[in-house]
Amino acid sequence: MPHTTPGDDPSMDLFELRARIEQSERAILVGVEWTGPEGDTYSVQDSMAELSALAATAGVEVVCQVVQRRNRPHASTLIGAGKVEELRVLNEELNADIFLFDDDLTPGQMRNLDKILDRKVLDRTDVILDIFAQRARTKEAKLQVELAQLEYAIPRLRRAWTHLSRVGAGSGISGGVGTRGPGRTQLEMDQRLIQRRMKQLRKDLGDMRRQRRVQRSGRAKEFAASLVGYTNAGKSSVLNALTGERHVATEDKLFKTLDPTTRRLEIDDGRSVLVTDTVGFIQRLPHRLVAAFRATLEEVLEADLLLHVVDVAHANPVAQIAAVNEVLAELDGSEIPTLLVLNKVDLLDDAEMLSDIQAEHPDAIAVSAVTGEGIDTLRDELSARAGAGEQEYEFRLPHERGRLLSYLYEHGQVDDVDYGEEEVTVRAHLHPKHIAPLRDYVA
Template sequence: MFEVRDKPEMVERALLVRICADRREEEEDASLLEELGELVSTLGIGVAESLLVFTRSLHKKYLCGTGKAAEVVELARAHECDCIVFDNMFLPSQQRNWEELADMCVIDREEVILDIFSKRAQTREARLQVDLARMQYSLPRLTRMWGHLDREGGGGKGGGGASRGMGEQQIEVDRRLARTRIDQCKRELAEVRKQRDTRRKEREKQSTPCAAIAGYTNAGKSTLLNQISGADIMAKDMLFATLDTTTRAIELPDGQPLLLTDTVGFVRNLPHRLVEAFKATLEESVLADFIIHVLDASSPEIEKFYKTTMEVLEELGAGDKPVITVLNKIDALNDPVKLAGLEVSFPNTISVSAKTGEGMDTLMARCSEMLADRVTTRTYRIPQSRGDIPGLLHRDAKVLSTEYEGNDMLLTAIVPAAIAGKIAEFCVDA
């Protein structure tokens, strides 16, 4: 059976490298390399050293020249590393060239992210998405994995060599098994999407509005959902702590229900195949009524993180959704001047601390404003003969007060537009 090599399981100490062709982007490259260090640490791999390698132009074989490549390998050996992790994304041939030169494990940014995803995925859907992305990544990289094996014998009868075919190489068997697994993952994901569509249609029948919490990884999205809804989603100070979407129902200040969905965080240079593989999860952002975009106010890279998230949302087709921008972690900022500057740079934002709860009331009020056209407060005079109307209002609206006048019931409620028309004849203040 074909299996993907889980390289990081064999790795204890790594050299981190980013190959750059433009010194004017050195600050950005250093930031990306630092982020790679956080990603690698998330896998439990020790980092010996981080290195920026500058080259005049990107080469086909190693991305850098052979001399620079030899220097990188020598540095890795000097630190007694058992792996070189590149922040660049390699072609399969480039990865093989580096492994042959270094005689050690070599992985790129995409493989690091894939391995984090495979460790964190919990639900069936997330595991399927990870399997699909890993298989698609590994399929073109099988060429040298089985180079030590000879061809299998052909199956012809008799002893004559001419009657025997060449047989299949192990790599051909594994490629076929990998393609079969890819097709199987796609079929199972299609079934999962059908189930999600069924659940979503049920929500739509109830006219329950939805909001997706999106943002850069480790911005505090899960902590925010926990604070608002009282959920107990894992929320840790690490990249990609959340891979599975979680939806919780809350009640807004105006009594309207709202479904809040926590989504997987984004990173810069997110591999395109991961965007494709996780579309079933990320499409919650596309189908939501509005998006709560969470930013880490304490991060020096906040503007780049904002840009990255908006680019991914645009790629997913959610670029035109109404957005509430939230500056989170103001408790860790401790700089009123900087916070004021951020509020100017990102207009119409809400400053909150998901950890302490500061600003949550303002955020909830803004969510109510986003859905103001969906509800209205009305008073109804309901005769005793229509006992079904109070039941409908208690089930699908928020009843504020109930009084009795003669044989009629006077009932004031916050009513969704979906049922307001059905009971308009009983309204006394329209």
């Protein structure tokens, strides 16, 4: 389904566009620079820049950013009481609609901040869930988002109630950030009903997953690669560059892609690989979201090879690589062979960062999905990996077993076919794992 944004759809009603702009909410972002013994791999500046991008993606205008240094969270308000009061006074002037915290807040902290600040208080997870709710297109993605929202909402139910009575549940755009998506309308039910709904969602998702597994097992086992990586790293762009088509929508926004898309890539005569593009990762990806999207992601992780796409033009690609590896570990995907794809090299002024990463990962391939640089090398590497472990065979197939020849075309690379009187002689490269139906015909 095509995705459109107000900026790129010329047919969009100007009226509607203006209405959206007028309704866009204004937020004050609040971050904490943790100075405790653990520190943070992600600097507070990077994290706030990312929160700002998340806010923009959710359609929220950032009016101001406030950072406090602390060595541990304040139990009841995360930041100190003096800072909270400072925020309240600041907002008498700015009159923002939302306080958006970069750190996740406990239900208690949210309630307390809510009361003192008298504005909508949201955290990072709220915004990520909101973006997912806005972007979910397929039935499965919608159910997964709803499940994640409900799980996140349950302990916060009382707070949600007061908000919903203020803004009107499920009213789409008018409810504003943090109130969108099916999950929010469900909040009007009592906790028991929500539990029942969650049970149903888990069952429906389980059914969908089983159904897809059946479909998958019927399919030929082709070499499969999955694109993984930080959100906005350029995964969809790399898929488009590899296939030479613009199948997958790309945008300079976070979490553009939610649903997996698979394309067959013909690499050289006969051999093809399946490449799947999917949802991106982010530092501190909400655990509940990972849990809800586990089904989607598990399928992605059944790949023979992961193409881990990295935006080398980003301020801190090394931290992003680490964040992705963390999520992969959480999903038990660390064991899958991985090829690092260093993308956006066209944006680099100095190659120092690139050579640092390459020193650490000598197999990494530098590419630009925009200029096409390095894409052929990536395709060759895919071809080599897909062919790795194949052996050369000669088969003598009886004429009536023509199906086996199709099987060979599908699973291996056919190098030569000679139609004799008695039989067909075929020379082919094939992985031994596909040899079973052909074993009797090896020459």
